[in-house]
Amino acid sequence: MQEExxxxxxxxxxxxxxxxxxxxQLHQIQGQLEELQTQYQQIQGELQQAIELNPNLxxxxxxxxxxxxxxxxxxxxxAAYGRASELNPDFFWSSYSLGEALxxxxxxxxAVTSYRHVIELMxxxxxxxxxxxxxxxxxxxxxxxxxxxxxxxSIAPNLPWPYRNLGDALLKLGQLxxxxxxxxxxxxxxxxxxxxxxxxxxxxxxxxxxxxxxxxxxxxxxLTSSN
Numbered sequence: 432m433q434e435e436x437x438x439x440x441x442x443x444x445x446x447x448x449x450x451x452x453x454x455x456q457l458h459q460i461q462g463q464l465e466e467l468q469t470q471y472q473q474i475q476g477e478l479q480q481a482i483e484l485n486p487n488l489x490x491x492x493x494x495x496x497x498x499x500x501x502x503x504x505x506x507x508x509x510a511a512y513g514r515a516s517e518l519n520p521d522f523f524w525s526s527y528s529l530g531e532a533l534x535x536x537x538x539x540x541x542a543v544t545s546y547r548h549v550i551e552l553m554x555x556x557x558x559x560x561x562x563x564x565x566x567x568x569x570x571x572x573x574x575x576x577x578x579x580x581x582x583x584x585s586i587a588p589n590l591p592w593p594y595r596n597l598g599d600a601l602l603k604l605g606q607l608x609x610x611x612x613x614x615x616x617x618x619x620x621x622x623x624x625x626x627x628x629x630x631x632x633x634x635x636x637x638x639x640x641x642x643x644x645x646x647x648x649x650x651x652x653x654l655t656s657s658n
Contacts (some may be wrong), residue, residue, distance in 0.1 A: 489519035496525070560583025574600075576596070598612075
């Protein structure tokens with residue numbers, strides 16, 4: 432009995448030591464983040480001064496947008512990227528970054544406009560299609576999302592992330608067999624993501640493919656339990 436008690440005490444002491452170590456690491460990370468924030472704020476001030484000296488230099492606005500984005504000042508970042516795009520409408524990174532800031536602000540329609548402009552500027556950049564498709568999903572524009580995801584996949588068929596979302600769009604359009612194909616493809620790329628197995632299981636169940644649906648449900652539970 433005494434030996435068991437000593438073992439429990441030792442385990443408790445080890446747990447307390449690990450907790451103290453984790454807290455120390457957390458304080459260290461917080462300190463580093465505060466230092467980074469201070470640096471970004473300094474950069475923000477320097478860029479704003481540069482803009483005052485030369486208000487027509489698009490690169491200053493774009494760099495300011497990047498800094499404000501890192502500071503999670505989404506509205507100000509969007510304004511800076513927007514001004515950069517106005518000054519140089521052919522620089523696609525400003526429009527792309529503007530889209531990201533607008534997504535943070537949940538301004539879906541404006542983000543759609545920005546990503547469509549990016550696609551016009553650089554039609555072979557697959558990430559624009561992915562983010563545009565995601566934004567159209569937010570707006571419940573399933574057919575438009577399907578078209579955009581399909582275009583993106585045709586450009587970069589080995590990019591894993593669009594397949595699940597394309598499956599979601601097809602599911603909303605009532606195209607269950609096609610949705611299953613997309614979910615299967617998503618599983619090939621992401622075999623350890625529980626949510627994809629769940630989506631696949633739900634769709635299989637709707638088509639009466641119960642045995643495989645149960646298998647997918649079980650896999651989803653296994654992955655959820657292990658995380």
